[in-house]
Amino acid sequence: xxxxxxxxxxxxxxxxxxxxxxxxxxxAGGEIHALLGENGAGKxxxxxxxxxxxxxxxxxxALLGAPYAPHDPRAARAAGVAMVFQHxxxxxxxxxxxxxxxxxxxxxxxxxxxxxxxxxxxxYGLPLNPARRIASLSAGERQRVEILxxxxxxxxxxxxxxxxxxxxxxxxxxxxxxxxxLAEAGTxxxxxSHKLEEIRSHCDRATILRxxxxxxxxxxxxxxxxxxxxxxVGAEMRLVDRSGRKPGAPVLEVRGLSTPGGEGVALKDxxxxxxxxxxxxxxxVAGNGQEELLSALSGETATAPGTVVLEGRDLSxxxxxxxxxxxxxxxxxxxxxxxxxPEFSLAENTLLTAGARQELIRRGLIDRKxxxxxxxxxxxxxxxxxxxxxxxxxxxxxGNLQKFVIGREVLGRPRVLVVNQPTWGVDAGAAxxxxxxxxxxxxxxxxxxxxxxxxxxxLELSDRFCALNQGRLxxxxxxxxxxxxxxxxxxxxxxxxxxxxxxA
Amino acid sequence: MMIDPLSVFILLLxxxxxILFAALGELVVERAGVLNLGVEGMMIGGxxxxxxxxxxxxxxxxxFLAAAVAGAxxxxxxxxxxxxxxxxxxxxxxxxxxxxxxxxxxFGKPYEGVxxxxxxxxxxxxxxxxxxxxxxxxxxxxxxxxxxxxxxLRAVGENHDAAxxxxxxxxxxxxxxxxxGGxxxxxxGAYISIATVLQWTEGMTAGAGWIAxxxxxxxxxxxxxxxxxxxxxxxxxxxxxxxxxxxVAVPVQLLSMAPYLATILVLVLISxxxxxxxSGGAAAPGSLGRPFHALR
Numbered sequence: 001x002x003x004x005x006x007x008x009x010x011x012x013x014x015x016x017x018x019x020x021x022x023x024x025x026x027x028a029g030g031e032i033h034a035l036l037g038e039n040g041a042g043k044x045x046x047x048x049x050x051x052x053x054x055x056x057x058x059x060x061x062a063l064l065g066a067p068y069a070p071h072d073p074r075a076a077r078a079a080g081v082a083m084v085f086q087h088x089x090x091x092x093x094x095x096x097x098x099x100x101x102x103x104x105x106x107x108x109x110x111x112x113x114x115x116x117x118x119x120x121x122x123x124y125g126l127p128l129n130p131a132r133r134i135a136s137l138s139a140g141e142r143q144r145v146e147i148l149x150x151x152x153x154x155x156x157x158x159x160x161x162x163x164x165x166x167x168x169x170x171x172x173x174x175x176x177x178x179x180x181x182l183a184e185a186g187t188x189x190x191x192x193s194h195k196l197e198e199i200r201s202h203c204d205r206a207t208i209l210r211x212x213x214x215x216x217x218x219x220x221x222x223x224x225x226x227x228x229x230x231x232x233v234g235a236e237m238r239l240v241d242r243s244g245r246k247p248g249a250p251v252l253e254v255r256g257l258s259t260p261g262g263e264g265v266a267l268k269d270x271x272x273x274x275x276x277x278x279x280x281x282x283x284x285v286a287g288n289g290q291e292e293l294l295s296a297l298s299g300e301t302a303t304a305p306g307t308v309v310l311e312g313r314d315l316s317x318x319x320x321x322x323x324x325x326x327x328x329x330x331x332x333x334x335x336x337x338x339x340x341x342p343e344f345s346l347a348e349n350t351l352l353t354a355g356a357r358q359e360l361i362r363r364g365l366i367d368r369k370x371x372x373x374x375x376x377x378x379x380x381x382x383x384x385x386x387x388x389x390x391x392x393x394x395x396x397x398x399g400n401l402q403k404f405v406i407g408r409e410v411l412g413r414p415r416v417l418v419v420n421q422p423t424w425g426v427d428a429g430a431a432x433x434x435x436x437x438x439x440x441x442x443x444x445x446x447x448x449x450x451x452x453x454x455x456x457x458x459l460e461l462s463d464r465f466c467a468l469n470q471g472r473l474x475x476x477x478x479x480x481x482x483x484x485x486x487x488x489x490x491x492x493x494x495x496x497x498x499x500x501x502x503x504a
Numbered sequence: 505m506m507i508d509p510l511s512v513f514i515l516l517l518x519x520x521x522x523i524l525f526a527a528l529g530e531l532v533v534e535r536a537g538v539l540n541l542g543v544e545g546m547m548i549g550g551x552x553x554x555x556x557x558x559x560x561x562x563x564x565x566x567x568f569l570a571a572a573v574a575g576a577x578x579x580x581x582x583x584x585x586x587x588x589x590x591x592x593x594x595x596x597x598x599x600x601x602x603x604x605x606x607x608x609x610x611f612g613k614p615y616e617g618v619x620x621x622x623x624x625x626x627x628x629x630x631x632x633x634x635x636x637x638x639x640x641x642x643x644x645x646x647x648x649x650x651x652x653x654x655x656x657l658r659a660v661g662e663n664h665d666a667a668x669x670x671x672x673x674x675x676x677x678x679x680x681x682x683x684x685g686g687x688x689x690x691x692x693g694a695y696i697s698i699a700t701v702l703q704w705t706e707g708m709t710a711g712a713g714w715i716a717x718x719x720x721x722x723x724x725x726x727x728x729x730x731x732x733x734x735x736x737x738x739x740x741x742x743x744x745x746x747x748x749x750x751x752v753a754v755p756v757q758l759l760s761m762a763p764y765l766a767t768i769l770v771l772v773l774i775s776x777x778x779x780x781x782x783s784g785g786a787a788a789p790g791s792l793g794r795p796f797h798a799l800r
Contacts, residue, residue: 053669073671089666091659092790102659103670107652 004188010059019045037209052076082150097130103149169488196225248276281462298330327415342394382407399430520738522692526716529688536681537661537791541597544713545604550690555697575690661789
């Protein structure tokens with residue numbers, strides 16, 4: 001194997017942060033090379049330097065043996081480097097063909113381009129209609145557009161930034177078959193992820209970063225997921241404690257819950273029963289009704305009478321505040337703007353949901369002392385790293401704010417807590433602390449609904465598992481003994497994708 | 505008294521031309537993701553610069569050239585403030601309109617009561633500016649929908665972060681679009697002073713810039729829609745004058761209101777269609793009015 005790409009001593013500083021320090025590694029032709037690290041470990045900065053979006057402060061790069069220093073992404077593309085972004089860099093109002101033309105240096109005429117897109121997409125088993133608008137495509141289809149955009153340039157080095165986070169396990173399987181096919185044709189693939197099992201089963205080598213520095217390049221198959229995680233975090237991972245939970249009497253009954261779609265996804269005849277001390281996990285690919293379900297339970301969306309019943313009390317048409325008083329609390333996915341007001345201090349943010357239950361508001365007036373004390377209590381109990389309750393919520397890192405938002409609800413002694421993506425974008429240490437807090441809450445007798453796209457998280461936490469697919473909730477199944485493949489089928493399988501067939 | 509449809513149509517083309525120029529320019533600006541509410545200010549700037557140049561040189565053509573330069577120069581104030589200093593686009597655009605109106609009121613004093621040189625007639629008794637305006641509609645459409653620079657411009661307006669990630673110069677493209685929009689607004693304004701009214705009066709654009717802005721939304725950011733909108737306004741304006749001259753017993757105020765009522769009606773229909781999920785066509789550019797700040 002010859003090296004397609006080589007980096008030597010790359011370094012990059014931002015004001016106050018050393019994003020990369022003396023990073024050296026090489027990617028060979030024909031291999032799928034993983035780049036592994038926690039949030040903030042410097043993965044993004046590193047690939048931005050390779051793709052010409054950021055210039056390194058020091059160090060050298062080489063592509064195919066020649067010195068390589070792209071001053072912008074177009075130069076990188078011209079040199080044979082292509083990238084599929086984590087957040088899709090597509091233009092919603094434009095067609096597939098127009099999007100692909102934008103990613104090429106010298107696109108052929110329209111008809112010719114459409115023909116080549118169809119040819120290539122059939123060849124890789126990723127069917128796509130070039131005339132469709134991006135807005136009408138599913139997440140999996142959008143990713144195909146990104147990948148085809150790269151493939152049409154015949155790249156020597158293909159960078160993939162966390163590509164499977166929006167895919168079902170089956171769709172991810174198809175993606176890896178495509179990547180393997182490309183690697184066999186000699187392309188070097190740099191694959192960024194923090195999903196350890198995925199990297200262990202599909203990647204040839206893994207380069208691990210921690211706090212901007214290189215930990216080493218290893219063979220992921222020769223290490224367990226725990227060992228890889230330890231290299232990533234720099235310490236042994238804490239195991240969560242699932243003991244001490246006994247399902248009790250039913251606390252929450254949801255029957256025949258439907259909502260009109262409007263701008264989002266319509267919920268269709270949702271039914272579930274939650275018992276005290278139980279955690280119900282709800283999995284699904286993003287955009288299948290997760291947010292809508294949380295809104296219907298939290299009270300942001302009112303539903304038909306009799307659809308949401310908490311301990312015998314019908315709350316279907318009650319406001320969020322009434323539901324909170326009754327003990328039905330919720331923590332939405334979006335920390336900044338939905339769960340917390342970025343410009344408000346942490347103390348002020350406690351008022352948003354804990355005002356009534358913690359008696360922070362009396363006779364219509366805010367008790368600032370009590371609010372500050374409660375914020376302090378959350379900060380202390382959940383190890384939120386911040387100067388104090390007076391700090392603006394927007395100034396906290398994602399993980400710290402998430403701990404605060406979850407802590408605010410957990411300390412509200414809920415009867416039922418609904419959380420959506422509780423550990424999204426949170427580093428491993430904080431994620432473990434949040435999961436433990438949720439388990440402890442259940443052990444104290446509360447019922448929990450955990451909505452997440454992280455299947456490992458759901459398997460770790462929940463007693464029963466349901467899948468949310470296009471607004472429909474599947475029947476629950478005990479988590480014990482459930483395999484990833486079975487979950488994948490519950491999530492809707494591969495959404496009509498075919499398995500790649502070998503191109504001519 | 506009869507109203508002759510052909511003569512009304514010819515007058516309509518003239519009445520529609522200033523709005524057509526300004527709206528086509530603003531359409532390109534908004535397609536690039538920038539909302540410039542200073543159209544009225546750039547039009548009045550062009551009206552005075554064009555009139556003074558045409559008066560001094562005796563050539564209407566030089567007048568329109570000067571108007572384009574003046575409109576583009578005014579738009580560059582907006583460009584520097586919004587693209588480099590990241591000021592709020594709505595506030596900056598409003599300020600530009602007020603600035604243009606005030607500036608021309610001051611410098612326009614010596615030109616009051618002066619007559620413009622005659623505008624030569626072109627083919628079919630229509631002057632060349634009318635023909636140029638009509639030619640710009642397919643030209644802008646072709647540029648936006650068929651050429652590569654037009655595709656990149658739409659991409660920048662749709663999602664500036666993604667366009668930046670692909671390596672396209674978001675800021676440079678937007679500045680170019682703002683300049684183009686300013687030049688067309690200036691020429692549209694000059695058409696009023698050089699070809700329609702034939703003299704300079706303070707505040708003579710009389711809201712044409714605001715109508716142009718409304719037409720861009722009305723047209724759903726499509727050049728052919730802009731043509732339809734400009735003709736609707738031009739047509740109602742001419743018709744209303746003719747009806748008044750003919751002594752029809754309909755209150756003038758009601759007639760003057762008609763184009764605005766039509767715009768409101770169309771906007772309501774469009775958003776109703778979008779709300780009920782039947783929008784097949786293009787809506788507002790995704791990044792319209794949002795400031796772009798590249799992290800390097």
